[in-house]
Amino acid sequence: MTDATRANPVSPKPGSQSALRKLNEQRVVDTLGAHGTLTQAELARVTGLSTATISNIVKSLAAEKRVETTSVTSSGRRALGVSLLDVADVAAGIDFGRSHVRVVLANPGFRLIDESSEPLPIGHRVEDSIAIAARMLTEACRRTGTDQHRLLGAGIGVPGPIDHRTTMVINGAILPEWVGIDISAQLHSALGVPVIIDNDSNLGALAQITWGEHQTCTNLCFLKIGSGIGSGLILNGSLYYGHLGITGEIGHSTIFDQGLICRCGNRGCLETVASTAIMTEMLSHAEGKPVSVEDIIERALAGDWATLRIIDDAGVAVGHALANVANMINPEAMVIGGPLAPLGELLLEPIRRGLNRHAIPAVGEGTSLHMSMLGDRAEALGAVALVLRQDGANHRQPQRKTTS
Amino acid sequence: MTDATRANPVSPKPGSQSALRKLNEQRVVDTLGAHGTLTQAELARVTGLSTATISNIVKSLAAEKRVETTSVTSSGRRALGVSLLDVADVAAGIDFGRSHVRVVLANPGFRLIDESSEPLPIGHRVEDSIAIAARMLTEACRRTGTDQHRLLGAGIGVPGPIDHRTTMVINGAILPEWVGIDISAQLHSALGVPVIIDNDSNLGALAQITWGEHQTCTNLCFLKIGSGIGSGLILNGSLYYGHLGITGEIGHSTIFDQGLICRCGNRGCLETVASTAIMTEMLSHAEGKPVSVEDIIERALAGDWATLRIIDDAGVAVGHALANVANMINPEAMVIGGPLAPLGELLLEPIRRGLNRHAIPAVGEGTSLHMSMLGDRAEALGAVALVLRQDGANHRQPQRKTTS
Structure with a gap:
């Protein structure tokens, strides 16, 4: 389970070798459940499986920590006792x-x-x-x-x-x-x-369809605006990983051809326009002292013009990039997360404006846009x-x- | 089969009513295959199914043109004779x-x-x-x-x-x-x-993974450059339809914020920069007489500078839009189709340049870019x-x- 690509495992085909193996494994687990600790020889006798099969199954169940093996004495000889372990359901x-x-x-x-x-x-x-x-x-x-x-x-x-x-x-x-x-x-x-x-x-995207308000959604884009900007895609009900696993890099869509140089090596990327890093940098520069993300939220909610303008510009740029994505993948919902979520409609409104401005009408109208209710717990x-x-x-x- | 959404049908669950129905249907088909024409009463006797079940199945098989029914006389009474029809395997x-x-x-x-x-x-x-x-x-x-x-x-x-x-x-x-x-x-x-x-x-996208050179490809973007520009997505091995079926609208990604008005109502869309419609329009305007797509291909292959410049500009813009898509969905391959395909490397090279300029490095390097070999037969x-x-x-x- 260390491979992140295994998000869509398929059940083994009935009658296939792996299906047979699963059935045999289940028979061993059921037998241990009914009899308590048994030796491998006893398991073979009760289940009717060969000792080689039993030995393989026990080895694999032990590796999965579903059984434990202990040395026991059976008919005066040393043998391997096998008993079920409860997997913590957590x-x-x-x-x-x-x-x-x-x-x-x-x-x-x-x-x-x-x-x-x-x-x-x-x-x-x-x-x-x-x-x-x-x-x-x-x-x-x-x-x-x-x-x-x-x-x-x-x-x-x-x-x-x-x-x-x-x-x-x-x-x-x-x-x-x-x-x-x-x-x-x-x-x-x-x-x-x-x-x-x-x-x-x-x-974040998976959290929306699991714990969030989009549990019935099969095509969703989650956008996280933080020091960087990234997104996650739920397509046809599952996390989408693409060819190499490098998906959702919306932060590096070009927004301004002659914009700032981005950490990715390109220029004018969405991140150089709408990340919290650039927002705090611009405000800090204007004021001559450090401004934090918390300051941005506080000032915006208090109606500070410079802060609201920066949020508006960032929001429209985010909406522009989201429109390009929506035109391509036609999601049911797009959800915004990250530390700016408390801004609510102050950030959502310019994003919606940018989305509707740049998406084709049927897609703009068909895409619902929300702030994530999961806050910084989404990930x-x-x-x-x-x-x-x-x-x-x-x-x-x-x-x-x-x-x- | 009139519904385009049925691209991913699932088999009925074993033991479910629809699975049972399929089994019964198959029994009727098998029986007709073994016995030739039978009346519905005979079908019921041979299969052990009720006459009501037989009647339903015959009705549905007849609607699918898998059986035909004719009036026959059985034991001196008129009855419905049922016989198998071969479905043309075409x-x-x-x-x-x-x-x-x-x-x-x-x-x-x-x-x-x-x-x-x-x-x-x-x-x-x-x-x-x-x-x-x-x-x-x-x-x-x-x-x-x-x-x-x-x-x-x-x-x-x-x-x-x-x-x-x-x-x-x-x-x-x-x-x-x-x-x-x-x-x-x-x-x-x-x-x-x-x-x-x-x-x-x-x-066009489906053709690439079926008849084209990308049969092993599970994530592919097909881009058709014609009077309009559209794309089709193969994601996880299947055509992707999104929420409403309106996907792949890459022709309406904004490339120039202050560009030409597009037929979609937006401005500066990729179509206003790189479609064959705008290319022929620009050349026709410059020359004061109509220029066709065939002219563009002929002149570009002959080395005409103005034509090559228009192709280059269009190609870079297409590459820019494809880079935004590649950053999001990380396809294995992107394939270009449409009437300009005979341009080959003359069009592909600027597209590749635009793609590599705007994609993040790992995605640009990981995406192969090709001209479709299927020409105007792809669709x-x-x-x-x-x-x-x-x-x-x-x-x-x-x-x-x-x-x-």
């Missing part, structure tokens, strides 16, 4: 932001059972952030009485595009410290649970949803008895 | 262009067995074009010895976006004559076969592929015997 979601880490736990009913967040120093080392997340996860498990080693898994959000060929964050991420590091391996070893890594905007909520949805598709369904 | 594809109609026939092995094309007068009436297509289809069936009424179906390409709520071409189509007409119904009645309507660029080939692929999913699989 999944974790961890979101690494530029300046925070958030950890949530939820059960397969998509009920949140724990949530915590801690600040991270700007420019933090990856190892330090991972250590903080690991401690927070352990504490969350302790608080909820969850056995950490039996978690269904941990979904991990990182603010950068992930190349599916290497499962590493590629250059151009908001967190340069994370580029080129095998985060999956480091996290798996630090947390002691299976991990799935994904881009923060993808997880962590999406991360835990990634595990719960994957688990639902991967593990639960094949274990159901087939009815024919 | 599908049709019909492409309505601005100035032509093309008809192809192919079998389920995706082998073309007939192909023809006729010019249409500019501004033709829809009824006339449909009558021409109907005559061409009848001739094609006669040439190949195909019973037209037993065709698997006809895929129809029209050059305009189709709103899935109404299955009608929406405003903004290249062929204003087609807007708001219930083409499905008219074509179904004129051709006498089930029809599936789709947008020409969608069909008709895609249209017949639509039927063959749908038929494969809809009709063939459920008729297979289930093995469990």
Whole structure:
């Protein structure tokens, strides 16, 4: 489960070898459930499967932490006793932001059972952030009485595009410290649970259709406006990953041909016009002292003209870029997230204006535009949803008895 | 099969009522195959199904033209004799262009067995074009010895976006004559076969992964540059239709904020910069006499500077718009089709330059860019592929015997 591409697993075909294997596995699990601890020889006798098959199945169930094996004595000889382990019905979601880490736990009913967040120093080392997340996860498990080693898994959000060929964050991420590091391996070893890594905007999108107000939506674009600007796409009901996993890079649509140079190497990208980084920079420059994102929100709500103008310009530019996307993928809804969400209609109105100005009429009218109600929790909520949805598709369904 | 949204039908769940119905239907078909013509009473006796069930199944098979019913005399009484009809293993594809109609026939092995094309007068009436297509289809069936009424179906390409709520071409189509007409119904009645309507660029995209050089490609964008500019998306291996079916409208991405007014009501759209309509218009204006698309190709290949400059400017603009798309959906390949395809590298090189200039590096490098090798046949080939692929999913699989 360390591969983020496995979002759409398919059930094995009836009659295929993998279907047969699943049925045999289920027979072993059912038998252990009915009899308690059995040796492998006893399992073979009761199930009618060969000892080789039993041995393979036990090995694979043990690797998945669904059974444990112990040395026992049977008819005076040493043998391997096999017993069922209860998998904790809890999944974790961890979101690494530029300046925070958030950890949530939820059960397969998509009920949140724990949530915590801690600040991270700007420019933090990856190892330090991972250590903080690991401690927070352990504490969350302790608080909820969850056995950490039996978690269904941990979904991990990182603010950068992930190349599916290497499962590493590629250059151009908001967190340069994370580029080129095998985060999956480091996290798996630090947390002691299976991990799935994904881009923060993808997880934001998944959160909208899982925990947000768009649960019936099958085509949705989630746009996160922060220090960078990224988006996640739900297409035909699933997260869309494209050819290499590098999708939703709307922050690098060219808005002004002769605009500012962007960190991606291009110029005039949406990020150079509408990110919180450029907004705070422009206001700080005008005032001769640092202005924060919180200041922007506070001043805009108080009606400060310069701040409102900057928000308006940014909003129209975002709407322009969203219109190009809507013209192509014709989503049902577009949802705006990130730290500016508290601006509400002050930001949404110019975005809507830009969208309607640049989209073809049928698409502009057919696309609903909203602020995310999930705030800065969207990414962590999406991360835990990634595990719960994957688990639902991967593990639960094949274990159901087939009815024919 | 008149609904273009049915591109991804799902098989009925095992054990469900529709699965049971399919099994019963198959039993009737198998019995007729083994016994030849039977009365409904005989069918009920042999299959063990109730007469009511038999009557329903025969009615539905007759509507699908899979059986025919005749009056027979059985034990001195009049009864309904039921016999199997062979469905012709042939599908049709019909492409309505601005100035032509093309008809192809192919079998389920995706082998073309007939192909023809006729010019249409500019501004033709829809009824006339449909009558021409109907005559061409009848001739094609006669040439190949195909019973037209037993065709698997006809895929129809029209050059305009189709709103899935109404299955009608929406405003903004290249062929204003087609807007708001219930083409499905008219074509179904004129051709006498089930029809599936789709947008020409969608069909161009489908043709690339079916008949073109991108058969292994699961994420592809096909761009058609003609009097208008449209695109079709293959995402996760299937044609993508979005919320309302209005996708791929890349011709209306804003390229120049203060550019020309576009037929969509916006300004500076890609179409106002890079369509064949604007290219011929600009050259005609410069020369004081009409210049055609054929002239553009001829002059560009002969090295005419003004023509090359117009192609270069158009290509870079197309590349710019494609870069925004690639940044979002990260396709494996982008394929350019339409009447300018004979320009080859003369058009492809500036498009590639625009793409690499505006895409983020990992996406620009990861996207292969090609001219379509299918020429002006792409849409008709895609249209017949639509039927063959749908038929494969809809009709063939459920008729297979289930093995469990």
